[in-house]
Amino acid sequence: MNKKYFIVTFGCQANEADSELIAAYYEKNGWKEVKSAEEADELVFNSCSVRESAENRVIGQIYQIDKRKKKQKKNTPKIILTGCMTGHDKKYLQRKIPGLNKIWPIGKYSAGLSPKRKQKKQALVQIMTGCDNYCTYCVVPYSRGREKSRPIEAIYCEVKKLVKEGCDTVMLLGQNVNSYHKNTEFKIKNLELRGKASQLKKKYKNNFAVLLAILNDIEGLKKIKFLSSNPQDLTDGVIEAMALPKVDRYLHLAMQSGDDKILKAMNRKHSSLEFYNLVKKIRRKIPGIKIGTDIIVGFPGESQKQFNNTLRWCRKIGFCKAYVARYSPREQTAAYKLKDDVPAAEKKRRWKILDKLINKK
Numbered sequence: 274m275n276k277k278y279f280i281v282t283f284g285c286q287a288n289e290a291d292s293e294l295i296a297a298y299y300e301k302n303g304w305k306e307v308k309s310a311e312e313a314d315e316l317v318f319n320s321c322s323v324r325e326s327a328e329n330r331v332i333g334q335i336y337q338i339d340k341r342k343k344k345q346k347k348n349t350p351k352i353i354l355t356g357c358m359t360g361h362d363k364k365y366l367q368r369k370i371p372g373l374n375k376i377w378p379i380g381k382y383s384a385g386l387s388p389k390r391k392q393k394k395q396a397l398v399q400i401m402t403g404c405d406n407y408c409t410y411c412v413v414p415y416s417r418g419r420e421k422s423r424p425i426e427a428i429y430c431e432v433k434k435l436v437k438e439g440c441d442t443v444m445l446l447g448q449n450v451n452s453y454h455k456n457t458e459f460k461i462k463n464l465e466l467r468g469k470a471s472q473l474k475k476k477y478k479n480n481f482a483v484l485l486a487i488l489n490d491i492e493g494l495k496k497i498k499f500l501s502s503n504p505q506d507l508t509d510g511v512i513e514a515m516a517l518p519k520v521d522r523y524l525h526l527a528m529q530s531g532d533d534k535i536l537k538a539m540n541r542k543h544s545s546l547e548f549y550n551l552v553k554k555i556r557r558k559i560p561g562i563k564i565g566t567d568i569i570v571g572f573p574g575e576s577q578k579q580f581n582n583t584l585r586w587c588r589k590i591g592f593c594k595a596y597v598a599r600y601s602p603r604e605q606t607a608a609y610k611l612k613d614d615v616p617a618a619e620k621k622r623r624w625k626i627l628d629k630l631i632n633k634k
Contacts, residue, residue, distance in 0.1 A: 275305040279313035279350070283331055284321025286446050286500060287417075288356055290397040291379065292319045293388035295355070300389055310338060313350045317377075320356035322412050324601040328358055332370055339372030353377055360416030360605070379417060396440045400428055400484065401447035406503060408529075409540045409607035410569060410600065413448055422447075422454040425470060425484055426461045429491075436493040443488070445499040451506040454480035477510035485514040494519060501567075502526050504551055505542035516559050523593075524555065527567040531586030532579035535572055540607070545586050552590055563593040568627060571600040571620030573611035580623050587630060595631040597624050 278299045282292040295317055296306060310316050318335060321327040335352055354366065355377040367373055380402070390396055403418040404411070432443055447453060459480065461467040466487070473483040488497055498521040507526070514520065530536050531545045543551070552564060568583065587595070599620040602609050 275303055276314045277307045277312055278304045278315045278317065279307050279310050280317045280319060281310070281334065282319045283327060284319075284323065284357065286397055286444065287399065287402075287448070288319050288321060290388065290399050290446055291356065291383070292317075293390055293397065294380075294383035294386055295319065296389035297386040298382035301386065306389075310350065315353060316350040317353045317355060320354060320358035322357040322360065322416060322603065324598060325603075326601065331358060335370050335372055351375065355379060355381070357412065357416035360412060393439045395442040395444065396435050397446055398428060398431060398435075398443050399423065399446045400450060401453055404448040405452070406449060406505075406542075407540060407607070409538065409611075410572065410603065412603040412606055415605040417448070420449070420452060420455070422457065422480075424461075425454070425459050425480075425487065426463060426466060428484065429466065429487055432488055432494065433491055436491060441493065441495040443494065443497055445484075445488075445497065447499075448501065449503040449506060450499045451479070451481045451502050451508070451511050453484060455506065459483075477514055479508045479510035479514075481506075482508070482510040482514035485511075485517060485520055489514075489517040489519045496521055498523070500525055503542075504528075504548055507551060507555075509554075512555055512558050515555070515562075522559065522561060523563045523565065525565045525567075526552070528586070528590075529567060529569050530572065530575075530579070531583035532575070535575055535579050538574065538608075538611075539569075539572065545582065549586060549590060564590070565594040565596075566590075566592050567596045567598070569598050569600050570623035570627065571615035573600070573608060573613055573615070575600075575615055584626065584630065587627065592631050595627060597627045597631075599624050 280292045280295055282288050307313055316338065318331055320331045338352060351374040352372055353375040354373055356379060359376055359378050363376055366376060401420060401422040403420045404413045405420045407414050459470055461470060469487065470483055473486050477483055485497060488494065497519050502525060504526060528548055529539055529541055533544050536544065556562060602613050
């Protein structure tokens with residue numbers, strides 16, 4: 274009888290893609306996926322640590338499972354933690370989360386596997402992992418490591434295979450997709466693809482733009498989506514490639530704040546005016562495009578006046594949606610050393626104002 278597994282996924286699409294690879298690892302070894310934690314022999318928590326509240330949700334669920342394990346002798350699954358929380362020290366995790374049986378670093382069992390995808394028409398395709406930007410509030414460079422881009426040939430072949438299997442929409446994933454192969458050159462064995470990439474590089478002068486253009490030419494593929502974009506690497510070439518017919522007319526572009534002093538403290542490489550001018554340029558090139566964003570409220574030292582600056586730019590830009598987060602100190606990050614001096618109630622008030630302005634309009 275096959276052993277059974279169940280995966281609980283928290284956080285972003287990158288974690289969803291990782292969970293598809295974890296599922297593939299289990300299936301390769303003869304395990305069967307079940308529909309609930311209660312049925313499983315092994316229970317994998319693919320965690321998120323972007324905010325303290327995200328970690329608390331993971332810890333709370335594991336605590337409840339461990340509590341049940343102690344009450345019953347039958348069907349008590351082994352509990353495995355993976356995902357971004359594994360960036361913490363192992364001893365810290367074992368102390369913080371009693372009941373853990375194993376800790377898997379991100380990507381431990383993913384090498385050479387094809388993801389077990391749950392949707393046939395749409396697919397998540399990781400094009401890169403990690404991040405080199407070191408925004409002062411963000412734990413990703415510590416949990417997922419430095420930027421590493423996948424070979425363009427591997428992505429091209431994967432998407433072509435997906436299309437043959439009935440997929441018509443792909444979502445390209447990376448912490449900052451438009452820095453794909455930013456400081457490295459393509460290594461392509463296929464001569465035709467190599468020649469095409471070389472010509473496109475001369476045209477767009479950006480490797481992510483080259484990838485978009487190459488995928489745009491795949492027959493049978495209808496739509497190309499991608500997450501996420503950093504303003505500092507969104508070049509004219511990327512904008513030009515975004516205007517290609519198969520590229521989705523939605524762009525998620527993280528502003529984080531509309532105040533220049535706060536942006537500098539966050540180690541963001543754009544000013545509020547530069548962000549606004551970039552949005553204007555994108556809309557001129559791609560009429561009708563919808564733009565969403567990420568914003569953090571209550572960053573250390575953020576005054577009411579600085580929050581008002583964010584409000585002003587949001588009204589001027591007109592985002593179609595925003596993921597608004599209340600600042601949460603994260604160990605390892607540079608901002609952790611700063612005094613978290615905006616009260617929780619004030620963070621909540623600012624969150625409500627922005628959520629109402631952008632998401633509830």
